[in-house]
Amino acid sequence: MSKPHRLFARPAAALRTALVAAATLVLPALPALAQTNIESAGLTVTLTPAISNDYLFRGISQTRNNWAFQGAADIQHESGFYIGAFISNAKFLANPYNDTRQELDAMAGYRFELAGVALDVGYIGYFYPGQGKAPGGQLNEYHEASVKASYTIDTVKLLAAINYSPNFFGRSGAGYYIEGGADVTLPYALTASARVGHQWIERNTFFGTPDYLWYSVGVSREIYAGVTAAVGWYGTTIDKKDCAPVVDRADGGQRACDGRVLFTLSRIF
Numbered sequence: 001m002s003k004p005h006r007l008f009a010r011p012a013a014a015l016r017t018a019l020v021a022a023a024t025l026v027l028p029a030l031p032a033l034a035q036t037n038i039e040s041a042g043l044t045v046t047l048t049p050a051i052s053n054d055y056l057f058r059g060i061s062q063t064r065n066n067w068a069f070q071g072a073a074d075i076q077h078e079s080g081f082y083i084g085a086f087i088s089n090a091k092f093l094a095n096p097y098n099d100t101r102q103e104l105d106a107m108a109g110y111r112f113e114l115a116g117v118a119l120d121v122g123y124i125g126y127f128y129p130g131q132g133k134a135p136g137g138q139l140n141e142y143h144e145a146s147v148k149a150s151y152t153i154d155t156v157k158l159l160a161a162i163n164y165s166p167n168f169f170g171r172s173g174a175g176y177y178i179e180g181g182a183d184v185t186l187p188y189a190l191t192a193s194a195r196v197g198h199q200w201i202e203r204n205t206f207f208g209t210p211d212y213l214w215y216s217v218g219v220s221r222e223i224y225a226g227v228t229a230a231v232g233w234y235g236t237t238i239d240k241k242d243c244a245p246v247v248d249r250a251d252g253g254q255r256a257c258d259g260r261v262l263f264t265l266s267r268i269f
Contacts, residue, residue, distance in 0.1 A: 020104060020127050042078035047071070050266035055088050058177070058199055059214025059236040060243075061256040062103065064091045080111045082122075090128065092140075093246055093254060100128045100140060109146075120148040126169070140170050144177075155185040159195075173202025191220050193232065208244030209257065213237045218262075227267045235259035 038045060048071070054061050055068035062068075068088050076082035084107040092100050109122020124144045133139055148161040161179040168175030179197035186192055196215045201207045218232020236257045243257035244250070 020106070020125075020129060044074075044076045044078075046074040046076075047269040048073075048266055050264055052262060052264040054260065054262055055090065056234050056260075056262055058197055059212075059216070059234055059257070060209070060238075061260075062088070062090045062092070064093070065255055065260075066091060074107075076111065081109075082111060083108045093244060093250060093256075100131045102129060103127070104129055116151065118150045120146075122146050122148075124163075142167055142169050142171075142175075144175075157183040159183070161197075168201055168207060170206050170208070172204070172206035175202065175207075176200040186219075189221055193218050193220065193230075209238050210242055212257075216262075225267075226269075227265055230262075230264045230266070232262050233259065234262050 050068075050070045050072075052068045052070070054065055055063045055070070070086070070088040072084065072086045074082060074084040086103075086105040086107070088103050090100050090103040104127045106125040106127070107122060109120055111118070111120045113119065122145075124146060125141070126143070127141045128139065131139055131141075142165050144163045144165045146161060146163045148159070150157055150159045152158075159179075159181045161177075163175075163177040165175040167173060177197060177199050179195060181193065181195035184192045194215075194217045196213065198211070198213045200211045201209075204210050214234065214236040216232050216234040218230055220228055220230035223229045236259070238257035240253040240255065240258065243253040243255070245253045
């Protein structure tokens with residue numbers, strides 16, 4: 001790929017602090033907000049708690065193959081503008097300066113429809129509150145601009161996305177990501193899903209893996225009182241030896257990039 005252009009300036013420390021604080025306040029404040037007459041303000045509030053046997057982000061485990069407890073919140077105005085937040089436990093390879101224990105994402109954007117295609121143009125900030133760092137080092141946090149699109153044809157929903165980060169996870173340089181997929185409605189209230197995505201990273205050594213492709217196939221169904229169960233197979237093209245090797249700690253790489261079955265229970269409120 002050609003050398004990336006720096007389209008976005010690095011957020012100032014004050015902006016970073018404000019975004020983290022705002023996202024932190026969203027989740028606990030929403031239950032009370034949902035009880036008010038928000039419809040008169042043209043707002044729709046959605047809460048989604050979930051539990052999974054792992055937290056996979058673009059095919060790579062963010063919890064070192066352990067259970068994940070998560071929550072997401074979304075507030076959308078009838079105009080299409082929205083803000084949201086996502087929180088999860090997280091755990092990367094332990095060393096003196098990578099003590100991440102949680103992830104907190106802040107989101108904002110605009111959703112609209114054009115010629116029957118649903119579009120979502122937005123921003124995502126990925127933060128890791130409480131993470132330490134080496135003297136003179138960098139935090140893992142990063143930011144992305146994203147464009148998502150979906151189009152429904154009868155029982156098939158087609159999806160696509162493209163994301164760009166001026167400085168990807170761990171200050172690994174420009175990151176480009178594309179994804180495509182489909183959801184298919186099946187008999188017995190089942191939904192089959194398939195996804196494939198590719199991540200490009202400018203400085204692979206900083207990130208810990210080569211550029212890679214990930215994929216998944218799965219099925220989901222509401223099982224009781226609005227609770228949805230989903231199960232799927234997730235894999236990447238990363239060899240274990242290339243999965244974030246660390247001298248004297250994980251010389252042969254890690255299992256975080258291995259293929260696995262992911263099981264999730266979630267409920268939308």
